[in-house]
Amino acid sequence: MTTTTEHIKTKRQQFASPGSSHDRNIRWLRVLLPLGVGALGALLALAPFTMSGEISFVLDKNSVDVAKERMRVTEALYRGEDSQGRPFSIKAGSAVQKSSQEAVVQLKDLSARILLNDGPAQIRAGAGQYDMDREDVKVPGAVQVESAGGYRLTTNNVTVDLKGRTLKSDAPVEGRTNIGTFRADSLRADMSERTVTLDGNAKLRIVQNGLRGR
Amino acid sequence: QVFGGHNSNAPVNFDAGRIEVQDRADRVVLSGAVRVEQAGLVLNSARMTVAYRNTSGIEVDRIDASGGVTIRKGGDTATGNVAIYDLNRRLITLVGNVTLTQDTNRLSGGRVIIDLASGRSTIDGRAAGGSSIGTQDSNGRVSGTFTVPQRQD
Numbered sequence: 323m324t325t326t327t328e329h330i331k332t333k334r335q336q337f338a339s340p341g342s343s344h345d346r347n348i349r350w351l352r353v354l355l356p357l358g359v360g361a362l363g364a365l366l367a368l369a370p371f372t373m374s375g376e377i378s379f380v381l382d383k384n385s386v387d388v389a390k391e392r393m394r395v396t397e398a399l400y401r402g403e404d405s406q407g408r409p410f411s412i413k414a415g416s417a418v419q420k421s422s423q424e425a426v427v428q429l430k431d432l433s434a435r436i437l438l439n440d441g442p443a444q445i446r447a448g449a450g451q452y453d454m455d456r457e458d459v460k461v462p463g464a465v466q467v468e469s470a471g472g473y474r475l476t477t478n479n480v481t482v483d484l485k486g487r488t489l490k491s492d493a494p495v496e497g498r499t500n501i502g503t504f505r506a507d508s509l510r511a512d513m514s515e516r517t518v519t520l521d522g523n524a525k526l527r528i529v530q531n532g533l534r535g536r
Numbered sequence: 537q538v539f540g541g542h543n544s545n546a547p548v549n550f551d552a553g554r555i556e557v558q559d560r561a562d563r564v565v566l567s568g569a570v571r572v573e574q575a576g577l578v579l580n581s582a583r584m585t586v587a588y589r590n591t592s593g594i595e596v597d598r599i600d601a602s603g604g605v606t607i608r609k610g611g612d613t614a615t616g617n618v619a620i621y622d623l624n625r626r627l628i629t630l631v632g633n634v635t636l637t638q639d640t641n642r643l644s645g646g647r648v649i650i651d652l653a654s655g656r657s658t659i660d661g662r663a664a665g666g667s668s669i670g671t672q673d674s675n676g677r678v679s680g681t682f683t684v685p686q687r688q689d
Contacts, residue, residue: 472590473559499557499559500559500590500594501557501559501564501588501590501594502594504555504557506555515558515560516558516559516560517556517557517558517559517560518556518557518559519554519555519556519557520554520555520556520557521553521554522553522554523551523552523553524550524551524552524553524554524555525549525550525551526549526550526555526557526564527547527548527549527550528547528548528550528586528588528594528596529547529594530545530546530547530548530593530594530595530596531592531593531594531595
């Protein structure tokens with residue numbers, strides 16, 4: 323009786339015998355599975371570089387908001403010393419430094435205070451460019467100087483040299499001091515000596531106060 | 537009657553090649569073809585120094601002009617080497633071969649003092665204090681030519 327049973331293997335034995343479907347599966351899997359592992363490994367290794375877009379959380383340099391100027395300050399205050407070691411300070415409504423190469427700061431409604439022989443003086447201007455190395459302020463618009471000793475000077479487009487306490491301008495200027503109004507092709511004013519030198523068809527108009535007896 | 541009735545309180549306009557305002561010394565130094573004008577009176581010279589007082593307002597006290605001075609107002613002209621215009625006393629003192637011309641009348645001498653209020657000018661031969669500052673003076677003489685208007689009757 324053993325031979326017939328030999329032939330009728332149970333489904334399980336049939337399944338386990340060589341050459342059965344299980345063997346075929348295993349034969350295929352033996353090849354496919356390692357390939358799958360290799361492919362998956364490659365995919366994961368290369369994923370950060372190839373896969374851009376949604377899954378990448380690397381910060382993209384050029385799409386973020388880059389600040390144009392190097393430094394923006396509101397209510398700026400600069401301090402320095404003039405050639406005689408006396409302190410001066412520049413207060414500004416806002417100060418913007420374009421780039422780190424040139425130490426020039428664009429100031430808005432600035433007021434500088436310096437010390438002169440006869441007391442403090444104040445220089446006010448709507449806008450100016452403060453050069454930190456040369457310690458001078460280029461003022462394209464109007465500038466006004468008032469000193470404690472009653473010395474007034476209003477003029478425009480000058481360069482205020484805080485170190486030497488002078489105002490220089492090579493372009494035509496006009497303005498007024500406490501004695502009258504003037505215009506000239508170039509100006510050089512020394513605040514501590516309280517002199518104003520006008521060059522190039524200079525004009526000065528002194529309005530007398532007329533209190534003198536007729 | 538020369539330069540009469542001039543108002544020394546009028547505003548003063550300066551025009552020069554170079555102006556230096558020395559506030560501390562209450563002085564203005566002008567050079568280079570200086571022209572100063574006040575109420576019609578025009579003064580030209582090479583150099584000029586203005587002294588002023590800064591009391592309640594600005595009052596020019598004195599203007600010293602040197603280097604060939606010509607003073608013009610209306611028809612009258614005066615020339616000299618040096619001029620001192622005293623605004624307080626309203627006097628112009630011209631020194632150094634002075635000539636004074638009014639329409640056709642000409643006067644020349646060493647020195648002239650023009651009173652701007654009355655317009656009277658006194659001219660004399662002496663150069664300022666006898667020290668001749670480079671004036672080829674006609675040895676102290678005063679010369680003048682006057683033309684008398686023709687009588688029409």
